[in-house]
Amino acid sequence: MTLDNFLDALDEDLGWRKKEISELFGLCQSQDIEVLRKSTLLMIYSHWEGFIKNASKSYLSYVSGLQIKLGTLTINYKTIDLKGVISSCYQSQDTLTLSNELIFMNKYAKHNSKNFTLDKKYLLEKNKVLINTHDNLSPAVFTNFCCILGISEKNAIASKKTI
Numbered sequence: 662m663t664l665d666n667f668l669d670a671l672d673e674d675l676g677w678r679k680k681e682i683s684e685l686f687g688l689c690q691s692q693d694i695e696v697l698r699k700s701t702l703l704m705i706y707s708h709w710e711g712f713i714k715n716a717s718k719s720y721l722s723y724v725s726g727l728q729i730k731l732g733t734l735t736i737n738y739k740t741i742d743l744k745g746v747i748s749s750c751y752q753s754q755d756t757l758t759l760s761n762e763l764i765f766m767n768k769y770a771k772h773n774s775k776n777f778t779l780d781k782k783y784l785l786e787k788n789k790v791l792i793n794t795h796d797n798l799s800p801a802v803f804t805n806f807c808c809i810l811g812i813s814e815k816n817a818i819a820s821k822k823t824i
Contacts (some may be wrong), residue, residue, distance in 0.1 A: 730772030
């Protein structure tokens, strides 16, 4: 994915969302129906959540398309690349032979010299392995997305998190 493709994908995704919200907002202005106002609020939230999810996946796809060596990327991309191997080590019940851990260490040793490529399965609409809103894009979930993408958390977001 090129930068132009990435920006076009964001514009297209945001465009139809703005159109739907504008149409609902227009209906709210012309009619005094409380349920319509509540529905509009729910639609705005739904579009916000969906856009952030899609934008995050598009960004990961864009970075993947740049063919950048993992050794030059931040730790979050190295972790994404090793996610499957890490999971197999964690789930391993064969602790006496350490075979999964050896596989992990061999992959990690070769890790920095290869390009970051994102498995296409992570970009599928229903795939929630990397990008998962948990049906509630709370400040904590949003911060998690920022961490996955390598974007620093801003004070405005940090102050909204619940403890």
